[in-house]
Amino acid sequence: MSDGRLSITVLGSGTSVGVPTIGCHCAVCTSEDPHDRRLRPSVLVRWNDHAVLIDTTPDFRQQALAAKIERVDAILFTHGHADHIMGLDDVRPLNYRMTGPLRVYGSAETIATVRRTFQYIFDTGPTESSRPRIETCVFDGEEPLRVGNLDFVPIRLSHGQGTVYGFRFGSAAYLTDHSDIPSESLDKLRDLDVLFLDALRHRPHPTHSTVEHSLHTVEELKPRRAYFTHICHDLPHAATEAALPRNVHLAYDGLVIDAGHGAPSGFRVFRSLEDVPVDFGPCALTIGNFDGVHAAHRNIMRRAAEIARERGWRAAAMTFHPHPASVVAPDKTPQLLTQMERRCDLMREAGLDEVLIMPFTAALAKLSPEQFIEQIVVRRLGARAVLVGHNFRFGRGASGNTATLHELGQLYGFEVEICPAVRRHGSIVGSTAVRKLISSGDMIAAWRMLERPFALEGSVVGGHGVGSRQTVPTLNLSEQTGIVPCDGVYVTRAFDLDDGRQWRSVSNIGFRPTFDGDRRTIETFLLSKFDGRAPARIRVEFLYRLRDERKFDTPEALKTQILHDVARAERFHRRVAEML
Secondary structure (H helix, E strand, O other): OOOOOEEEEEEEOEOOOOEOOOOOOOOOOOOOOHHHOEOOOEEEEEEOOEEEEEOOOOOHHHHHHHHOOOOOOEEEOOOOOHHHHOOHHHHHHHHHOOOOOEEEEEOHHHHHHHHHHOHHHHOOOOOOOOOOOEEEEEOOOOOOEEEOOEEEEEEEEEEOOEEEEEEEEOOEEEOOOOOEOOHHHHHHHOOOOEEEEEOOOOOOOOOOOOHHHHHHHHHHHOOOEEEEEOEOOOOOHHHHHHHOOOOEEEOOOOOEEEEEOOOOOOOEEEOOHHHOOOOOOOEEEEEOOOOOOOHHHHHHHHHHHHHHHHHOOEEEEEEEEOOOHHHHOHHHOOOOOOOHHHHHHHHHHOOOOEEEEEEOOHHHHOOOHHHHHHHHHHOOOOEEEEEEEOOOOEOHHHOEOHHHHHHHHHHHOOEEEEEOOOEEOOEEOOHHHHHHHHHHOOHHHHHHHHOOOEEEEEEEEOOOOHHHHOOOOEEEEOOOOOOOOOOEEEEEEEEEOOOOOEEEEEEEEEOOHHHOOOOOEEEEEEOOOOOOOOOOEEEEEEEEEEEOOOOOOOHHHHHHHHHHHHHHHHHHHHHHHHHO
16 A cells, blocks of 8 residues: 555454354354354554555464555564464465564564474474574563564453453454453453454353353444454354444454554545546545445455455445436436435445446437546546446436446546346346335345444434334434335334434334324334433344334224234344354
8 A cells, every 4th residue: 555544454254163164054154144154353554665464374474465465574473373374374475475574563472472383494404395484582471572663562462361462453352362451451452443353152161252241342442343263163154244233343354454554444525526536546436326325335345455455446336316207307306215414334344445426418418438538537537446236227318238348448547347136036136126125125235235223313202202102212204205114013112313322122113003193103113221311312133124114903902012012012022142
């Protein structure tokens, strides 16, 4: 990277046996979701022209090829267990390109284990076989290790009865394989942008942190973003990710995080071509409406981020507002899955650096495919690579397709990558497909395609107070402009958008026929502990449809049904927790 920004590539996010686990046929080990495939835990830290590897797992060769690693300046070992050191020999091709030895840092105990395990590397006698040139360096756990112009501060951690180390670098820290963090180490982890934590599973383990324990650590340290790693096959990615707070995520293999210069992420949003600065590019650019930012969109965005990190470019997206159909075919304008601000948040989470929200006008609709590419994509945005989906169309009358894009790429000198369709349970993922699922109330299938539960958000407005008289606090969501699930009762989760509080909940969408309601409402009944402070803005995630809305003969009969709905919702939440 040429601009000094710090990036972290997750090479592996799994446990010592990886996921899938040999011989296991559980739901996660047989999952179609690529996020559920986890190699042994390691990260690559890049900045300027430097790269540091934290741990060399038995999967290092596979990880290095996937991440296209071409150089490593140093290796930092967290500890000497096999799943963290056994790939050391595979650094040979990188070592051959170096003029001197590759420095390897670790505690005295770890370096002794490395030298004993790889005795042939350090044997000074003659040999006919090749071996890496390694220089071992013991750290004392107190003084920072300097590589290039960046300090790596060792962080002492408890791994059951043993001691391992994490590392803080800039405004980021990587901590894996720990059961606890000593108080003196916690003080070194304040004011972080990015924090990686061990979160093996929900059930307790003698040498590893659980999801709940790591959430307590996040609450105490308050990093801007937290990522859980060293994940076993007890945790399905999509369901676990959906249950975490907004600033906490499950890491996954191939994830690339921009850790900035100690600032949050440097994410930028521009709302017209006139706002685009000269340093927007060079970039790896993806183009589309991206309504919903679903699994296929995220796949393209992650790939754009990967290419951008490799080349030292920025990862960017161009999206459109209003929806192009509202200009060229108003009668076919779809109901939106996500409002623009939320869409930008999701694109940032997918790894993008910047987004151009292009005003879609009649003048823009009249540009030919070549005019659109030459005037906007190449000249104004500085695209060096353009990534789109398999069904991408562009230009006047949607006359341009992927073949056209390839031709224009050759003409104007940018790379083109067409990302294939993504399937979930045999169905192709697309915004239209997601809308149909939501309109029919199939929230589980929509969850799979979105890689998160479908959500509505907005202000809390005054209601009729019926729910509060039924002994459960009730929040009424403001009127929605986009798509809304079909009328009925749903298992949901509610989040306070201002302070992060969250509650298990049940939501009703409909006209309250028992009370002769004359307008559609979205009422959310909170099931979790509620402190009485009503939120001003909430997001409601829809997890599962319980039943149709219907009219009851009396309020008492409705109350009985509400209690039955609550019991079913609680069972659903428990099943999800057990699955996690």
